Amino acid sequence: MTSATVLVTGAAGFIGSHVAARLADLGHAVIACDNFNDYYSPALKHDRVAALLAPRGLTCETVELSDGEQVRALFERCRPTHVVHLAAQAGVRYSLSNPQAYVQSNLVAFSHILETCRREQVSHLVYASSSSVYGASTDTPFSEDARTDAPVSLYAATKKSNELMAYCYSHLYGFPASGLRFFTVYGPWGRPDMAYFSFTEKMLRGEKIPVFAGGELHRDFTYIDDIVEGVVRLLFAPPSAGENRAPHEVFNIGNHQPVRVLDFIRTLEKVLEVQAQIDFLPMQAGDVPATFADTGRLQASVGFAPDTPLATGLERFRDWYLGWHGR
Template structure:
């Protein structure tokens, strides 16, 4: 770790967003330590590759740790004494939550509860944690605003993320420490997750395989480039909410591109970037899916003077270049 700056813990640091956030914070001169459980939800090799490419060159340790084990977590906090925590570790994925709900209970509820307790005991200055646009459920009002109702989740994954917001609010209220939740909207980019559509579509298109497209390709997603996500995370980390008018120092922000794209249009852009025509296997709407995601980013822009805006074609071009190099295609 470098000297100077804040001591910052990034959980899920071998993950897609976590690795980029940890690298950015280290580049800013902060002393960063990462942790990850390196599970096999998708190929652990990709996680080790991220550590080798983004963390190791910057001297960022990434410890193997299970957040659901409170003793392991307490040992980490006691040794490194972080002053700020960026909690990005979670069991991700909407569809997988239908197959393995126990993984979500352990990681997203038990693990998050342990993070809150560790932050309380060690009196951290600010906890910034990942929520998800999934909390909006089948919300028909667009764009999605932070003031919209979020009490009708359509997947267990969404329910655990909404639970995180409620748990963080109560800790912030009871113990006074600042906490900020980020509702991420369909993050994509280099070093991304293979379970996400843009990644798996790219793999299949380049292999000449058919890609599964649900609901006639009419679903709309607010694709957000990873660099924009990192910028938002870093700005918010150093500008926590302030308790006022009886409300605790807790806030929740959307972080999305504010430009939802129809899946069929997304595929056309991907075909252009890869210069390969896709074969499409149309399938019905899947349980847990929602018709659209669309972020209202006014609150984010007002609070930190920034909102994501990377055009989809530009972001997918960067991803395509990275994927061909990584996969040696």
């Protein structure tokens, strides 16, 4: 594999920091950027940079991607051959009360990324989509060819919009782009707003954990190293154009083993050696009953599909969390 110059956006985030580190380990020139917003503690983002990027000689520029001039200036300085666009406003429930943040970070910023990639003739754009695009579908496992035109949150709507925007640019201008539908990513250096992280914090403090819909929701928990492996493999396997076909593709990256939330909690109890105190709550607006990835397309394209067992991944998260929290 020849060395590439890769721009990783959202590089102080959970997935972005791991992807940037992995690409650097593989010998690629990595340009990292983030806006370090306060959706959750910026201190954790700076800790990721210090732990995962700095030891590899990487810095993380502060760039606001919703500002087109900043995006153009970034590309002119760095001249990336490849782009991994992971910056976004995350979170389903937050989108109910802060919709404008999603418009700016997920739509306006993405339009700037697309236009600049087109102008600079980037070899391949890989961007984060989400399993949320499948909405409340019960037709499982979720296939990339399934209908995704009924989102149940603004977050999901913006991610589906990203796929449509990228397809249009690929069709019109012929540059390769791949959208990655991530499924419930977890692991060391994760996001505090995710259930596995917040449950761990509360359980270790002896507090009740909020569990929605009787704990009967199912989630396809996918370990961070598996996500990174999929991202990196796909980055260097761009889709090709064909007759009446744009060089654009979407891929599920999930563990293909959905777990009932109550069973997830039982596994977390064993890992932490703490019994959970549960506060059962009604299903929340924007939530979906299940996520379940069909990973056949990923396997066929790059010979890989996630398979880290939940207990193994949670043990690794526990070890990181106890070390980070007790530092």
